[in-house]
Structures are given as C-alpha cells and as structure tokens.
Amino acid sequence: MxxxxxxxxxxxxxxxxxxxxxxxxxxxxxxxxxxxxxxxxxxxxxxxxxxxxxxxxxxxxxxxxxxxxxxxxxxxxxxxxxxxxxxxxxxxxxxxxxxxxxxxxxxxxxxxxxxxxxxxxxxxxxxxxxxxxxxxxxxxxxxxxxxxxxxxxxxxxxxxxxxxxxxxxxxxxxxxxxxxxxxxGLPKLLQQSSSNVKNSNLSELIILALVFLIMIVGIIFVQEGTRRIPVISARQLGKGQLETKTSYLPLRLNQGGVMPIIFASAFLVLPAYLSQLTSNPIALTIASALSPNGKNKVIYLLFYFLLILFFSYFYASLILNPSDVSKNLKKMESSIPGVRPGKATTDYLQKTLNRLTFLGALFLAFIAVVPSVIENVTNISTFKGLGATSLLILVGVAIDTSKQxxxxxxxxxxxxxxx
CATH class of the missing domain: 1.10.3370.10 (SecY subunit domain)
Structure with missing residues (x-):
C-alpha cells in the first residue's frame, strides 16, 4: 500500500x-x-x-x-x-x-x-x-x-x-x-581546450583549477545564501511562547538567481549586434568598447559589472515588495520582534533587502568579472568558451531546478x- x-x-x-x-x-x-x-x-x-x-x-x-x-x-x-x-x-x-x-x-x-x-x-x-x-x-x-x-x-x-x-x-x-x-557545446569546447591544456605549464593549470573551484563554491554560496528574519504572531505573544518560535521570513542573498547575468549579457550584445547594421563611426566605437574581444576590456568589464548590479537590484524589487510583505504580516496579526508593524516594518525590510541585494550582486558581479581579469593577466586561454557567464548559468539553473x-x-x- x-x-x-x-x-x-x-x-x-x-x-x-x-x-x-x-x-x-x-x-x-x-x-x-x-x-x-x-x-x-x-x-x-x-x-x-x-x-x-x-x-x-x-x-x-x-x-x-x-x-x-x-x-x-x-x-x-x-x-x-x-x-x-x-x-x-x-x-x-x-x-x-x-x-x-x-x-x-x-x-x-x-x-x-x-x-x-x-x-x-x-x-x-x-x-x-x-x-x-x-x-x-x-x-x-x-x-x-x-x-x-x-x-x-x-x-x-x-x-x-x-x-x-x-x-x-x-x-x-x-x-x-x-x-x-x-x-x-561542452564536447566541442573540451576538444578545443585539450591543445591549450597540453601547452600550459603546471602552475597555469593549478591556477585554472583553483579559480574554477572558487567560482563554483561562490556561485553555490550566493544561490543558497538566505537571511531568516524571525516572525511572531499575536497568539505566541499572548501565550508567552517567544522562546519556541519557529516562523521565519526568508530573504535570499540573490533574489534574481541567474537572470541578472543573462540579462546583462543579452544587453551587452545589443551594441555589437546593431553595429553590424550600420557604418556610423560613433556606433562602431561604442560597439568596440563594449565588446569582450575589444582592445580595451576595462570598459567592457566595468559596464558588465555595473549591469549585473543594476539587474540584481531590479529583479529584487520585482520579486519582493517590502510594503506588500508588511501589509500581509499585519493582516495575519504577525510582526518582527523589536519592529513595529506598518511603516517601520516596511523600512526595516527594505533596508535589509538592500543590504542583501548589494552583497549578492557584488559577489555575483565579482565572480563574473574576475576570470576575465585573470585571463588577461596570466594569458590562460582555456577560459575562452566556458566563461564565467556560462558557468554561472549552469550552476544556478541546476540549483534552481533541483530545488523546484x-x-x-x-x-x-x-x-x-x-x-
């Protein structure tokens, strides 16, 4: 049975x-x-x-x-x-x-x-x-x-x-x-990378392995990181059961998951795509500056970094509205210990959400940009093909799907x- x-x-x-x-x-x-x-x-x-x-x-x-x-x-x-x-x-x-x-x-x-x-x-x-x-x-x-x-x-x-x-x-x-x-695309990438691995010395391979390991651990940390805010109800207050409270309001460190990375990458390809349809020198200069293979990668990496921050905040504002959460808590006669219901709760949640989003977005952007910086410094070409963007998407989607x-x-x- x-x-x-x-x-x-x-x-x-x-x-x-x-x-x-x-x-x-x-x-x-x-x-x-x-x-x-x-x-x-x-x-x-x-x-x-x-x-x-x-x-x-x-x-x-x-x-x-x-x-x-x-x-x-x-x-x-x-x-x-x-x-x-x-x-x-x-x-x-x-x-x-x-x-x-x-x-x-x-x-x-x-x-x-x-x-x-x-x-x-x-x-x-x-x-x-x-x-x-x-x-x-x-x-x-x-x-x-x-x-x-x-x-x-x-x-x-x-x-x-x-x-x-x-x-x-x-x-x-x-x-x-x-x-x-x-x-x-991984089989083709492994075939192309085999020659690069053979031509690399032991120190370069160790650096490559360590960077990828740190990236994966960092991605999992960002995806799984959660701040649990305790919530108590009026019934618990009346019975004096504060010490046995088990209700929490979970706020994720990265509310948007991998979508900020995907949106930032899709946004960055637009100037280069539009430059194919025009011969305007200004448009070509902008497209070259925002290209990952351009002469000056600093502008590209900086813009990529800022876009990840922007879309992380943007997604956090869409997914979680502190005002709505505060109203729902008030309807359920629940509150956060030490915080008054209403506007005080909204401000507290907004402040906490901003801090978490900043940390999550900063970590996400850092993981996305650092491999490109290391590639330029060490000239390790095996980062090409499976970059930070692809790795973030792979790990993030795997985690989100398994959790669902x-x-x-x-x-x-x-x-x-x-x-």
Whole structure:
C-alpha cells in the first residue's frame, strides 16, 4: 500500500520530467534544420571568431553559427522581458496590471511580452537576412521574406517551448533551454581546450583549477545564501511562547538567481549586434568598447559589472515588495520582534533587502568579472568558451531546478499525508 502511494505521488514529477525532456529534444532538432539558400560553410568560416556569434550561440546551442531555423533562440523573448520589466517600473498602466489586477493582469503582461518578442524577432530576422547577404546564392526580396518568416517562426516556437516547460515541465523554461544549449557545446569546447591544456605549464593549470573551484563554491554560496528574519504572531505573544518560535521570513542573498547575468549579457550584445547594421563611426566605437574581444576590456568589464548590479537590484524589487510583505504580516496579526508593524516594518525590510541585494550582486558581479581579469593577466586561454557567464548559468539553473523538484515532491507528499 505504501509503495502504491509512493508511485502515485511521484507520477506527477515523472510526467513533468518527461515533458521537459521531450520539449528540450524538440528544441535541439530545430537548431540543426538549416535555412536554405545560404552557403553555410563559407558563413561558418567567416564568423568563427566573431564575439557576437559566440555569445548568441550560448542561447541557441550553435544554431546561429549554422543559421538554423532556431538561430535566434530565446534571445528575442529575453529582450522583450527586459523591456516589459523596465516598463512596469515607469509606465503606470503596466505597474497597475502587475500589482493590482492579480492573475489576469499577469496574463495580459505575458501577452504583451509575446507581442514585443514577435516584433523583436522580426527586426532581428531582417537584420540577419541582410547580414548574410555575401553568403547567399540568390539574394532578393523573396529570400529576405522567406528567411525572416523562418527565423521569426523558429523564435516563436522556442518561446512557446520555454513557456510549456515553465508551465508543464521542470524549472524555468528560458533558463533550462539556455542550460541545455551550453551543455551541448561542452564536447566541442573540451576538444578545443585539450591543445591549450597540453601547452600550459603546471602552475597555469593549478591556477585554472583553483579559480574554477572558487567560482563554483561562490556561485553555490550566493544561490543558497538566505537571511531568516524571525516572525511572531499575536497568539505566541499572548501565550508567552517567544522562546519556541519557529516562523521565519526568508530573504535570499540573490533574489534574481541567474537572470541578472543573462540579462546583462543579452544587453551587452545589443551594441555589437546593431553595429553590424550600420557604418556610423560613433556606433562602431561604442560597439568596440563594449565588446569582450575589444582592445580595451576595462570598459567592457566595468559596464558588465555595473549591469549585473543594476539587474540584481531590479529583479529584487520585482520579486519582493517590502510594503506588500508588511501589509500581509499585519493582516495575519504577525510582526518582527523589536519592529513595529506598518511603516517601520516596511523600512526595516527594505533596508535589509538592500543590504542583501548589494552583497549578492557584488559577489555575483565579482565572480563574473574576475576570470576575465585573470585571463588577461596570466594569458590562460582555456577560459575562452566556458566563461564565467556560462558557468554561472549552469550552476544556478541546476540549483534552481533541483530545488523546484524537491519542493514539488514535498508538496505531493504533504497532500498524500492530508488525505
């Protein structure tokens, strides 16, 4: 009887894992379907060292280098999410939808995000169709329309797959797809790095191993770090049970997870991408300054550092509103020991959240930037390919997904106990 209950409880998570695997395989198939009419060999040779293509391949699993149907990957959806989330802080109507309309408001925001992603995909598809013009056998208006339609449709399918994984699978859909695309490039990366390892001396290899170990430990620390704020209820105060309180309000050290890294990386590729569509010297200078392979990496690393800080604070403000938490505590007749309900609680939570976000964002940005600095100082080229961004995404997504699976299993077991 217990075995039957256990199988019944785990069936839900098993079906979610199967759905996730099926959708991930489907997304990988679309990556290897090439857009017809392009000399793919000549194009691949010409962009092998292009930093824009190298970055976009992280999100498309190599589909951009081969101009596959899913070449744009999840990038248009990520950019649309950035725009809509920035809009919720500056446009009153979007802010009202998010905070006051409940589930219907969130669905409308999701629909607006999809429309923006569609428009962004069309713009990017047009740009790609003009960019590959030297490698097209018969470039004309018909080819531009066909390629724009193919890439836009592929991007919308990837967006649909990511939403289905989030709703019916395991983990955040966009993060899972990026995770799988990074994993798919590891065999090629190991093959390319083998020659670098053979040419490196023992001290360089030791430095490389130590830096990667410190990075992984630091990422886990940032992802798992939590400040637990004790919460007591009026019932506990009345019965004098302060010493046995077990309720806590958990505040994560890094509220946004890996999304600040993903958003910062996606934002940085925009200037370089737009520079491909123009010959303006000012735009080319800006794109060169913000390129990871530019002559002066200090500007790039500084801007990358500041963007991670900004998106960490931005995500923290979206995920947790101290004013709403204070109101909910007041409704439940609960409070934080030593802090008055109402505005005092809001100020206390806001101050604590700002401190935690600053520490988490600083640590996250530090981990993302330090490997590039070490690479420039020691000339260890094995950091190329699997940089800090990819490693942060891999570790962060793995932790978040495993925690979601554990939460789902606990909730299922709890439901069976109640029954």
């Amino acid at each position: 217990q075995r039957i209950k256990k199988n019944k409880n785990t069936y839900g998570i098993q079906s979610r894992i199967l759905v996730t695997l099926f959708l991930v395989i489907l997304s990988r198939f679309g990556t290897f379907i090439p857009v017809p009419g392009v000399d793919h060999d000549a194009f691949y040779q010409s962009i092998s060292n292009n930093p824009i293509v190298s970055f976009l391949n992280i999100f498309s699993g190599g589909g951009f280098a081969s101009i596959g149907v899913f070449a744009l990957g999840i990038v248009p959806y990520i950019n649309a999410s950035i725009l809509i989330q920035l809009g919720t802080t500056s446009i009153s109507s979007l802010e009202k939808l998010q905070k006051e309309e409940g589930e219907s408001g969130r669905q409308r925001i999701s629909q607006i995000t999809r429309y923006i992603a569609l428009g962004w995909a069309i713009v990017q598809s047009l740009g790609v169709s003009f960019w590959v013009r030297p490698y097209v056998f018969n470039w004309d208006i018909q080819f531009v329309l066909e390629m724009t339609l193919a890439l836009t449709t592929g991007s919308m399918l990837v967006m649909w797959i990511s939403e289905q994984i989030t709703e019916k699978g395991v983990g955040n859909g966009a993060s899972v797809l990026i995770f799988v695309n990074i994993i798919s 699976v554990q939460t789902y299993m606990i909730s299922k077991n709890y439901e069976s106990i109640l029954k």
